[in-house]
Every structure is written in C-alpha cells, then in structure tokens.
Amino acid sequence: MRWVDDNSLLIWEQLREHLYLALIPMVLGLLISVPLGYVATRYSWLANPLVALGGVLYSLPSIALFIVLPALIGTKVLSAANIIIALTIYAVSLLIRNVIDGLRSVPEEVLQAAVSVGYGTLRRVMTIDLPIAVPVIFAGLRVVTVANISMVSVGAIIGIGGLGELFTLGFQQDFLTPIVVGVVLSLALALLADVALVGLQRVLTPWARVNTPKEA
Amino acid sequence: MIEFESVTKQYPDGTVAVDTLSLRIPSNEITVFVGPSGCGKTTSLRMINRTIERTSGRISIDGEDINAGDPVTLRRGIGYVIQHAGLFPHKTVVDNVATVPKLLGWDKRKTRATAMELLERVGLDPKLAERYPAQLSGGQQQRVGVARALAADPKIMLMDEPFSAVDPVVRHQLQEELLRLQRDIGKTIVFVTHDIDEAIKLGDNVAVLRVGGKLAQFAPPAELLAKPADEFVEGFIGQDRGYRALTFVTAENLPLGPVPADLAIGADGKPAGWRKDGDTLPVGAVFQRGDSLRAAMDSVLTSPIGQGVCVDEAGKPVGVIDYTGLTGVLRP
Numbered sequence: 133m134r135w136v137d138d139n140s141l142l143i144w145e146q147l148r149e150h151l152y153l154a155l156i157p158m159v160l161g162l163l164i165s166v167p168l169g170y171v172a173t174r175y176s177w178l179a180n181p182l183v184a185l186g187g188v189l190y191s192l193p194s195i196a197l198f199i200v201l202p203a204l205i206g207t208k209v210l211s212a213a214n215i216i217i218a219l220t221i222y223a224v225s226l227l228i229r230n231v232i233d234g235l236r237s238v239p240e241e242v243l244q245a246a247v248s249v250g251y252g253t254l255r256r257v258m259t260i261d262l263p264i265a266v267p268v269i270f271a272g273l274r275v276v277t278v279a280n281i282s283m284v285s286v287g288a289i290i291g292i293g294g295l296g297e298l299f300t301l302g303f304q305q306d307f308l309t310p311i312v313v314g315v316v317l318s319l320a321l322a323l324l325a326d327v328a329l330v331g332l333q334r335v336l337t338p339w340a341r342v343n344t345p346k347e348a
Numbered sequence: 349m350i351e352f353e354s355v356t357k358q359y360p361d362g363t364v365a366v367d368t369l370s371l372r373i374p375s376n377e378i379t380v381f382v383g384p385s386g387c388g389k390t391t392s393l394r395m396i397n398r399t400i401e402r403t404s405g406r407i408s409i410d411g412e413d414i415n416a417g418d419p420v421t422l423r424r425g426i427g428y429v430i431q432h433a434g435l436f437p438h439k440t441v442v443d444n445v446a447t448v449p450k451l452l453g454w455d456k457r458k459t460r461a462t463a464m465e466l467l468e469r470v471g472l473d474p475k476l477a478e479r480y481p482a483q484l485s486g487g488q489q490q491r492v493g494v495a496r497a498l499a500a501d502p503k504i505m506l507m508d509e510p511f512s513a514v515d516p517v518v519r520h521q522l523q524e525e526l527l528r529l530q531r532d533i534g535k536t537i538v539f540v541t542h543d544i545d546e547a548i549k550l551g552d553n554v555a556v557l558r559v560g561g562k563l564a565q566f567a568p569p570a571e572l573l574a575k576p577a578d579e580f581v582e583g584f585i586g587q588d589r590g591y592r593a594l595t596f597v598t599a600e601n602l603p604l605g606p607v608p609a610d611l612a613i614g615a616d617g618k619p620a621g622w623r624k625d626g627d628t629l630p631v632g633a634v635f636q637r638g639d640s641l642r643a644a645m646d647s648v649l650t651s652p653i654g655q656g657v658c659v660d661e662a663g664k665p666v667g668v669i670d671y672t673g674l675t676g677v678l679r680p
Contacts (some may be wrong), residue, residue, distance in 0.1 A: 277568030
C-alpha cells in the first residue's frame with residue numbers, strides 16, 4: 133500500500149491516459165462505422181465484404197499493428213496516435229456488423245411509413261433508423277469498449293499503454309504491487325465503462341423496456 | 349380528383365406491375381383498388397405519393413401533375429396508412445400522431461392539441477397518449493396509424509391493406525369506424541385491399557384490377573355486383589353476389605307485421621326471446637329500418653321461428669317480417 137501512496141500521481145496519470153486511449157477510438161469507431169454501415173445497407177452487396185473485412189482486421193494481432201502502423205502511415209513510433217488508430221480499426225471492424233444488423237432491424241413497414249409521411253433521407257436516418265438501431269449498436273459498443281480497455285495495456289510494449297505501463301514497471305522491477313494495481317484498475321475501468329453504457333442505453337431507449345402488448 | 353392517365357409501371361427486369369391504367373378518383377369519396385396479388389393495386393396506390401415512380405403516363409391531383417413539385421412535400425400533404433400500422437416503435441403514441449405536423453414545423457402546442465384531439469376522434473382513450481406502440485393491441489395501433497395520417501388534415505388519404513392484419517371482429521369495428529369518420533371528414537380516400545367484401549362495404553367506387561396490372565372494371569359496388577364486366581370480375585366477386593347485392597337495398601320498404609305476443613320482452617324493453625312450447629328460444633339477429641335487406645334476411649334466417657325482428661334506435665321491437673314478406677320485396 134505504501135507504493136500506492138507514493139505513486140498516486142503516476143497511477144492517476146496512467147488511469148487518465150488509459151481511459152483516453154480507450155474511449156477516443158470508441159467514439160471514432162462509432163463515427164466511422166455508422167455512415168459506413170448505412171452505406172452498406174443502401175448498397176447491400178457491400179455488407180458481406182465489409183463484415184468479412186472487419187473480421188480479418190480484428191484478427192490482426194494488436195502488437196503487430198502497433199508496431200507496423202508507423203511504417204505504414206508515417207506516424208512516430210512512440211506516438212499515441214498509433215494506439216488510437218489501431219484501436220479505432222478494431223472498433224470499426226467490430227461495430228460495422230452491429231451497425232448493419234441494427235439498421236436492418238428497423239422493420240420494413242416502419243421505413244416505408246417514414247418515407248411515405250414525408251421524411252427526407254438524412255432526417256429519417258437520424259431520427260428513425262438510428263434510434264431504433266440503438267439496442268443492437270450498443271451491444272457492439274459494449275464489446276468494443278471492454279475490448280479496447282483491455283487492449284490499451286498492450287501499448288505498453290511501445291511505451292504508451294496507460295495502466296499497462298504499470299505492468300512493465302512491475303516486470304522490470306520484479307515487483308508485484310504495480311501489476312496488481314494495474315489489473316484491478318483495468319477491471320474496474322472496464323466494469324464502470326460498461327455500466328455507464330448500459331445506463332446511457334436505458335436513457336436512450338425508454339421504449340425498449342415497455343411491457344408486452346396487451347390485447348384489447 | 350386524382351386522375352391516372354395511361355399510367356404504366358414496368359420494372360427493369362421487364363415485369364409490368366401496372367399496365368396503361370386510366371381512371372378518375374373522385375374527391376371526398378372512398379375509392380377501393382381490389383384484386384388478387386400481383387394485380388398492381390399497391391403499386392398503383394404508391395405511385396400517387398411517388399414512393400414508387402411510374403414508368404410512363406401521368407398522374408394528377410386536382411389537375412396538377414404530381415411530378416411538378418418535390419416528392420417529400422407531396423407526401424406531407426397526403427395521409428398514409430399501411431398494414432401493421434408501421435408506427436415508430438421508439439416514439440410515444442402522441443408523438444407518432446404528431447409526426448407530420450412536426451415535419452411541417454407547426455407550433456408545439458398546436459401540434460400536441462391536434463394530436464390529442466385526433467386520438468379521441470379515432471376512438472382511442474387519451475390515457476394511451478404516452479404509451480409506446482408495443483403496448484397497444486393491433487386494433488389500437490391501426491387507429492393510431494389512421495390518426496397519424498390525418499394529423500396535418502390532408503385532402504387525400506392512402507390506405508394500403510390497413511385492416512388485413514387484425515382479427516375479423518376488430519376488422520369489422522375498424523371498417524365501421526372508418527365509414528363513420530369519413531362521414532365527418534369527407535376525405536378523398538384511396539383504399540387497397542384483396543378482400544372483395546371489404547371493397548364492397550367501404551367503397552363508393554371500386555376498381556377491380558387483374559393480374560398484370562390491368563383495370564377490369566371501375567364502378568360503384570352495387571353496379572359491380574349487378575353487372576360484372578366480364579368473367580374475371582364475376583369470378584372474383586364470388587358465388588353469392590346475388591345475396592351480397594342485397595347490401596345495397598334498404599329494408600325500409602318491408603311490410604312489417606305487428607309484434608306477436610310470443611316475443612318475450614326484457615326489462616330494458618328489448619326482445620328477450622321467443623316463447624315456444626314452454627321454452628324461451630333466442631331471438632336471433634335483429635335489424636333496423638335503415639339497415640339493408642341483407643341484414644333483414646339475416647334476421648329471418650337466424651330466427652328460430654322464421655320471424656325477423658325489426659327494432660328501433662333504442663332496440664325496442666317495432667315489427668316482424670317472415671319469409672313471405674321478404675320474398676314479396678325480393679321479387680321484382
């Protein structure tokens with residue numbers, strides 16, 4: 133516990149970095165996969181190749197991606213951008229399937245009704261399609277968030293890894309406490325982020341929690 | 349008036365859904381498109397609000413080509429009701445009804461007041477306003493669908509098989525309510541169904557379409573039953589068209605006999621049963637003066653002693669009719 137008190141500033145700093153490195157790619161992933169997913173539902177021949185590509189990208193080992201990215205896109209080897217871009221790629225590759233499934237979950241008669249009463253395309257997508265797709269998209273978002281939080285630690289290999297840096301510290305000094313602190317805080321962060329997303333989803337979808345239909 | 353002039357819809361694969369359709373849909377009346385599946389009735393309907401674009405020909409509303417303006421503006425001026433209602437599951441009932449006024453940018457208070465008023469108008473409890481569609485029965489959802497279509501007070505309402513997914517009892521109620529509503533609002537309604545009975549019941553005019561999108565006959569229902577244009581129409585109307593034609597003859601001229609002493613009267617003044625050999629038998633169906641001959645005949649047929657009971661508005665018996673009385677009217 134003594135170590136924790138002495139290093140509280142470091143721990144706090146790494147926790148903040150960890151959260152930042154995990155959440156920015158989640159938001160970017162969402163911003164990229166929603167329009168991409170919409171295009172894939174408009175041009176349905178695109179959907180399967182996109183989902184397949186997502187699967188391939190997700191199977192790339194993260195360490196390899198962190199190290200290869202600077203060579204590919206010219207970022208500095210020790211830049212946080214590498215982590216953010218890599219995790220955004222993972223986020224998009226997971227989310228794209230959920231966005232497509234979510235948009236496809238909007239019943240055909242609802243779409244038809246929306247068009248027929250006079251919604252323009254953008255307004256329809258923003259106020260009808262996406263809100264109805266929220267439960268399915270959020271299912272993916274929760275997976276992405278937890279996966280990102282765990283994957284950030286791998287970045288410690290290249291020196292930017294939030295709480296993961298506590299692991300390297302512990303291994304280098306052959307000292308268990310920082311590792312335990314890192315593990316516990318990562319878990320807590322993942323749990324909290326998940327709870328926050330569940331809460332947000334409940335606020336966004338009051339309609340999804342109503343009772344079953346009554347016959348009258 | 350909505351006018352179709354040689355309207356054709358052909359899909360890229362060569363399928364012709366609607367073939368040189370020409371007809372005039374009169375204002376303030378219900379016009380029904382009816383026919384078997386594949387006859388192009390829904391396609392024809394959806395070409396009116398341009399959710400399907402025709403390949404050739406012209407469609408005009410009150411003389412103005414529907415292609416003159418932008419389709420989104422056109423659609424906001426035309427009410428639309430579909431099968432399963434197509435309500436927005438994430439919006440409350442009142443927000444669903446308020447959809448078009450919101451799109452048109454109406455004042456919030458006016459929008460809400462209009463929506464609440466419409467809920468009552470279509471026979472829904474205002475308490476349901478804050479519910480979500482999933483909490484309503486199929487019949488209630490369809491009423492919300494009708495309220496949504498009427499919210500911005502459009503001159504035209506398109507209804508695409510709106511009642512075909514509800515059970516027969518509810519369907520009957522919804523049909524009656526549509527007719528009652530139409531007496532108040534007098535919209536130009538175009539109604540699509542595959543059910544000839546529904547077409548005959550609701551339509552001021554019925555357009556019978558055949559597979560391949562050709563118009564077989566366009567006539568008021570009584571004329572359709574009396575003079576089917578060809579074998580297809582005759583076959584589509586069905587075997588008992590003679591009996592169904594009685595729907596269009598009033599029961600007013602029936603020579604009613606006096607109410608017999610055998611008819612037991614309940615405490616509420618309504619017929620309670622027929623006394624026969626110490627038993628009381630059920631009354632069967634009753635009819636009113638303003639009903640059709642079909643209702644009167646049904647009353648006679650369902651009576652255990654062959655006497656149909658005619659009642660007044662309050663349900664009190666005013667006279668009876670038997671087979672002889674009926675056939676006297678039926679014989680020309």
